[in-house]
């Protein structure tokens with residue numbers, strides 16, 4: 031029996047993988063092992079980390095912590111959110127955006143998204159504001175900045191705080207300003223999958239005098255490391271980072287500008303190469319903003335294709351494209367933990383005590399749901415050359431053409 035020779039895939043090479051650690055990390059870790067202590071307070075690695083961080087993000091108060099989730103929880107704590115107060119959030123995000131709000135007995139209120147940027151739609155945010163609203167969490171998804179001009183105007187008008195979740199958007203800019211410097215708090219993740227990482231870690235910063243001193247206390251059991259002594263005034267967790275993580279994170283920050291420049295170039299190139307392909311809706315970057323492409327999220331106009339999304343993604347994979355059919359499986363409010371209001375051992379004290387009437391089973395954000403139903407993730411990293419990206423784009427265009435209705 032004869033079989034026809036298999037045609038090689040259009041992307042005929044494995045996904046290039048960046049070398050993530052090397053001499054800078056080794057030098058810091060080696061120096062660290064000479065230290066008498068690995069505790070963060072006044073530790074040389076933590077000090078270096080804060081110095082490197084401030085080169086990119088000149089935030090007067092900054093606290094290195096154990097995760098992005100911790101950074102966001104610390105921000106909510108330092109804001110002194112009160113039980114039943116509301117924080118407006120996006121329905122497409124990581125659970126880490128929500129955890130701190132819920133632990134502080136706040137109420138996440140989901141507002142719908144812009145269909146082209148996948149970030150909060152300011153008009154939907156406006157409709158979600160109530161007398162109980164305390165803050166807006168601006169989650170810059172995938173490396174693309176939210177419409178901060180509109181969100182800041184809303185915050186000013188209604189006296190709301192803005193917590194920026196920059197976990198996916200290291201190096202992204204809004205009208206030239208790095209994200210995290212525009213709102214009241216900038217929160218960053220250093221988990222293993224983000225632009226830069228140290229295994230696990232995070233950073234939270236603010237320029238606000240009223241919140242600044244609270245960061246270190248909210249991440250360190252409400253102990254006052256500045257004055258010394260233990261006289262906790264608040265209930266706060268231990269979210270400290272240690273010197274080994276800080277050593278790696280400080281070295282990683284020296285790579286950030288290069289990583290972001292390469293990813294920005296790669297994402298911009300993909301858009302240029304894919305522009306005009308029937309059936310594809312490419313990510314929109316507002317003029318003046320800089321997308322740092324943690325990944326490349328596009329949408330499919332599914333009626334233009336003869337097949338469903340999974341089949342199209344499988345065809346892309348067969349052509350060597352590293353991609354995923356969809357992002358998170360469903361909007362966050364559809365997760366069982368929200369549908370069952372199962373936040374504290376099956377109970378939700380703020381609702382049980384009448385401080386909120388929120389029912390997540392009734393929440394519906396049609397644009398977020400549509401995005402998750404038709405989006406496609408193209409993997410992108412700083413090691414991808416122009417030649418490689420050209421093959422990816424050729425494969426995407428070819429498959430889209432082949433499967434068009």
Ligand SMILES: *Cc1c(COP(=O)(O)O)cnc(C)c1O
Nearest residue numbers: 097098099124126127197219221
């Ligand atoms: C990764 C991520 C977080 C949480 O960061 P961790 O370090 O994993 O806790 C929060 N928000 C968003 C948008 C994220 O992508």
